Amino acid sequence: MASGTGSSREMDTQTAIMExxxxxxxxxxxxxxxxxxxxxxxxxSKSLLYYHYDDKDEILLNLLGYLLDQFTVEEAVDxxxxxxxxxxxxxxxxxxxxxxxxxxxxxxxxLELRSQALSDEAYSEQFTRADALLKGTIxxxxxxxxxxxxxxxxxxxxxxxxxxxTINGAMVRRHTAEDESAVRTTRKGLExxxxxxxxxxxx
Amino acid sequence: MASGTGSSREMDTQTAIMExxxxxxxxxxxxxxxxxxxxxxxxxSKSLLYYHYDDKDEILLNLLGYLLDQFTVEEAVDxxxxxxxxxxxxxxxxxxxxxxxxxxxxxxxxLELRSQALSDEAYSEQFTRADALLKGTIxxxxxxxxxxxxxxxxxxxxxxxxxxxTINGAMVRRHTAEDESAVRTTRKGLExxxxxxxxxxxx
Numbered sequence: 001m002a003s004g005t006g007s008s009r010e011m012d013t014q015t016a017i018m019e020x021x022x023x024x025x026x027x028x029x030x031x032x033x034x035x036x037x038x039x040x041x042x043x044x045s046k047s048l049l050y051y052h053y054d055d056k057d058e059i060l061l062n063l064l065g066y067l068l069d070q071f072t073v074e075e076a077v078d079x080x081x082x083x084x085x086x087x088x089x090x091x092x093x094x095x096x097x098x099x100x101x102x103x104x105x106x107x108x109x110x111l112e113l114r115s116q117a118l119s120d121e122a123y124s125e126q127f128t129r130a131d132a133l134l135k136g137t138i139x140x141x142x143x144x145x146x147x148x149x150x151x152x153x154x155x156x157x158x159x160x161x162x163x164x165x166t167i168n169g170a171m172v173r174r175h176t177a178e179d180e181s182a183v184r185t186t187r188k189g190l191e192x193x194x195x196x197x198x199x200x201x202x203x
Numbered sequence: 204m205a206s207g208t209g210s211s212r213e214m215d216t217q218t219a220i221m222e223x224x225x226x227x228x229x230x231x232x233x234x235x236x237x238x239x240x241x242x243x244x245x246x247x248s249k250s251l252l253y254y255h256y257d258d259k260d261e262i263l264l265n266l267l268g269y270l271l272d273q274f275t276v277e278e279a280v281d282x283x284x285x286x287x288x289x290x291x292x293x294x295x296x297x298x299x300x301x302x303x304x305x306x307x308x309x310x311x312x313x314l315e316l317r318s319q320a321l322s323d324e325a326y327s328e329q330f331t332r333a334d335a336l337l338k339g340t341i342x343x344x345x346x347x348x349x350x351x352x353x354x355x356x357x358x359x360x361x362x363x364x365x366x367x368x369t370i371n372g373a374m375v376r377r378h379t380a381e382d383e384s385a386v387r388t389t390r391k392g393l394e395x396x397x398x399x400x401x402x403x404x405x406x
Contacts, residue, residue, distance in 0.1 A: 029322060108321050115318030117379035118311050119232060128380040135385075161385055162392030166365060169372030176320035177331040182338075182364055189365030197399055 013048060018066045021059050026105040030112035033060070057122070060113060064126040073137050083145035084199060090141065091190055094134070094167045095183065108175050135160050142198065151198045159198065166190055216251060221269045224262050229308040233315035236263070260325070263316060267329040276340050286348035287402060293344065294393055297337070297370045298386065311378050338363050345401065354401045362401065369393055 020041035028037050033056055039046045053059045073079070076093040077086040099107065117123035138160035145151035170186040173179070223244035231240050236259055242249045256262045276282070279296040280289040302310065320326035341363035348354035373389040376382070 031322070111321055112318065114375070114379050115315065115321075118314055118318075119234070124379060124381055128382055131376060131380045131382065131385065158388050158392045158395070161388040162369065162396070165372035165376060165385070165389040165392075166369040167372065168375055169368035169370065172317070172371055172375055173334060173368060176317050176327060177334045178327055179331055179334060182334065182368070185361050185364040186368040189361045189368075192361070193365070193396070193400070197396070 013044065014052070016044060017042060017049060017052060017059065018063055021063045022067075025060070025063070025109045025113075026102065029109060030060075030116065035059075057116075057120075061122050061126060064113065064123075064130070068126070068129055068133060071133060073140075076137075077141075082150055083141050083148060084150050084194065087138070087141045087145065087194060087198075088191070090137065091163065091167065091187070091194075095170055095187055095190075097184060097187065104175075107171065111172060111175055131164065135164050138163055145198065152200050154198060163190065163193070166193075216247065217255070219247060220245060220252060220255060220262065221266055224266045225270075228263070228266070228312045228316075229305065232312060233263075233319065238262075260319075260323075264325050264329060267316065267326075267333070271329070271332055271336060274336060276343075279340075280344075285353055286344050286351060287353050287397065290341070290344045290348065290397060290401075291394070293340065294366065294370065294390070294397075298373055298390055298393075300387060300390065307378075310374060314375060314378055334367065338367050341366055348401065355403050357401060366393065366396070369396075 017038075020043075021038050023041045024038045025033055027041075035049060035053075035056055038056070038059060039049055042049055053062070073090075077089045079086070081089065096103070113123060114127055117127045139156045142151060142154070142156040142159055146153055146156065166186060167190070170183050173186075174183045220241075223246075224241050226244045227241045228236055230244075238252060238256075238259055241259070241262060242252055245252060256265070276293075280292045282289070284292065299306070316326060317330055320330045342359045345354060345357070345359040345362055349356055349359065369389060370393070373386050376389075377386045
């Protein structure tokens with residue numbers, strides 16, 4: 001019992017650290033994030049933080065893993081919908097027409113972490129996993145649509161890579177160039193791609 | 204004459220500084236770039252560098268402007284080709300199947316600069332200009348193709364945004380995730396997009 005309780009308390013601490021890091025990252029961005037700014041969001045003792053992690057990158061890499069572990073497709077789409085609706089909803093979830101300040105801060109923070117992957121293999125590993133997870137979800141939706149004859153018998157892998165790259169590019173452009181219309185126009189282009197490339201003419 | 208010569212010498216100095224910065228950026232990346240590392244690539248006196256610029260960001264923003272000023276579509280495509288060939292060549296130019304070490308270093312350096320635009324408006328302005336330049340080039344190619352009836356009468360603006368976002372996303376994924384096949388598959392998807400969406404069935 002003692003070890004069970006200890007392990008559950010350990011989990012609570014880890015979760016509290018991850019949530020504090022998430023808030024601190026959204027607030028300060030990658031460059032200004034320090035163990036101290038994370039600690040300011042963390043309600044437990046600072047020594048606990050130092051006990052678990054050596055530096056901010058170790059915490060942030062764990063945060064990426066934590067966010068990926070939490071991801072489920074049900075969070076983004078309604079599994080009772082047809083696969084074409086699910087695919088559109090998933091695109092909308094990844095690339096919404098409009099975003100509020102909190103979503104903007106989170107997306108910018110994630111892109112700042114992604115840019116760390118340009119020079120840091122540990123970050124690159126996490127984003128490889130993130131891309132594989134998102135791509136796998138899109139492949140599943142397309143394959144389900146093909147099976148139900150809602151989609152043409154396209155190469156699901158290729159279509160999924162295309163959709164994911166397009167979403168990634170639009171997300172980067174949304175936050176690094178002053179042209180919000182680029183995102184909306186890309187979204188319209190993606191809708192059109194689903195309509196003209198995936199859905200047979202007679203549907 | 205004296206002022207003419209002075210102005211031309213001034214231009215030579217500016218160009219030499221830009222070329223030194225370009226080499227230093229490819230070698231060291233954004234994070235490790237300093238006025239000193241730029242100066243190590245610069246053959247003239249260090250005081251000249253400090254005379255012209257206050258800090259590395261001022262130099263790098265000028266470098267982005269310099270690279271954009273140098274861009275011409277003729278550099279990337281053969282204007283004698285049909286618009287569909289030109290479009291494919293332009294996609295290949297932006298997103299080659301394979302890249303050598305120098306191209307990799309340059310692309311990583313440019314993505315590092317792009318990530319500065321997440322928090323710095325001066326960088327964001329330069330990448331807004333870069334996107335507009337590339338998008339305008341793609342719009343021109345698509346409109347020319349529509350005029351010559353090689354392409355369908357699609358919405359050129361929307362198709363260009365789609366292509367540019369897809370290329371941007373694939374470029375980011377190439378350098379931040381360990382999955383080189385994502386780029387090749389996205390390229391194949393883009394070829395297919397041009398084939399199925401832009402080119403009429405009877406061509």
